[in-house]
Amino acid sequence: MQKLGIERDAAKARYPTPYIASVSSGCLLPGATAEVAVAGKFVPGTKFIFQNDNIQIVKESLSGSEYRATLKAAPGIGPQTADLMVVSPVTCITVQQPRAIAVGGKYQWNLQAANGWRIEARPAGGGSCGGVLESNASRGPDRYEMLFYRAGESAPFEKRQAELTYSLWNRANYGFSIKDGGESDIASPYEAMTRKLADPKLPEAERARLLQELMKAQAEMVAQMQKMTEPAYIQAQQEKKLQFGCDFIELEVPPGGAGVAGTMRCSERVGRQVKLTGSLQQIGG
Numbered sequence: 001m002q003k004l005g006i007e008r009d010a011a012k013a014r015y016p017t018p019y020i021a022s023v024s025s026g027c028l029l030p031g032a033t034a035e036v037a038v039a040g041k042f043v044p045g046t047k048f049i050f051q052n053d054n055i056q057i058v059k060e061s062l063s064g065s066e067y068r069a070t071l072k073a074a075p076g077i078g079p080q081t082a083d084l085m086v087v088s089p090v091t092c093i094t095v096q097q098p099r100a101i102a103v104g105g106k107y108q109w110n111l112q113a114a115n116g117w118r119i120e121a122r123p124a125g126g127g128s129c130g131g132v133l134e135s136n137a138s139r140g141p142d143r144y145e146m147l148f149y150r151a152g153e154s155a156p157f158e159k160r161q162a163e164l165t166y167s168l169w170n171r172a173n174y175g176f177s178i179k180d181g182g183e184s185d186i187a188s189p190y191e192a193m194t195r196k197l198a199d200p201k202l203p204e205a206e207r208a209r210l211l212q213e214l215m216k217a218q219a220e221m222v223a224q225m226q227k228m229t230e231p232a233y234i235q236a237q238q239e240k241k242l243q244f245g246c247d248f249i250e251l252e253v254p255p256g257g258a259g260v261a262g263t264m265r266c267s268e269r270v271g272r273q274v275k276l277t278g279s280l281q282q283i284g285g
Helices: 008-014 188-197 204-227 231-243
Strands: 019-025 033-041 047-051 055-063 066-073 080-087 094-103 106-113 118-123 142-149 158-166 174-178 248-252 258-265 274-284
Touching (some): 047 055, 047 066, 188 204
Antiparallel strands (some): 019 033, 033 066, 106 118, 106 274, 174 248, 248 258
């Protein structure tokens, strides 16, 4: 500001807070490049920083109200995101867009627990890039099917749904939130059919069929909810939680996906902090 000969108020008027209207990007896969476009209001000299050392800017340009960049993801990394930080020149006024960029793909997690269990986490539903963002939208958690095996057994003794989240700021930067078996998925068919019925382009014959299925699903959901209030059911669920009770896994993943390490939080009977080792493998784009 001294070099330009202006005071702070004048500098703020000349170099105001950047405005991000939208961030448009496709799926950025490990080792690949992708284009990103950021629309908004930016003065000349504005800096754009993608906050993830695994994502590099190959080339970039700022023209008027649009910033464009070619980004490259490091090879061998897992699913992750990058916040976008936009910095106005001179004043250094900053604005951020959380999870502006996503590294997607399909991955399988193979984990070995210190208590002898073996755990597999496989992609469940969604597109090939999981929860990858679309234009002007944030990335949500990736959904997985999680299978638990006892030592020496080929069939899983427990199957659960889980959601994977990523944090740039934690050393253990991956977390699996494991859903409670049975209870959490009661409404899933009901919700899926409701979403389909909301489509105005749905053919009338298909709409009528879905309405019949919806009524059946509602009846089954009501019956299941009534069952959940029965003392025998409650006691059985409590015992099951004592035998299992695993609800969260946190993992640290080094570059390349080998040497994954972390802990699993379960019931006191299983262990509050069960140590895990394993690997992460990309199985699709």
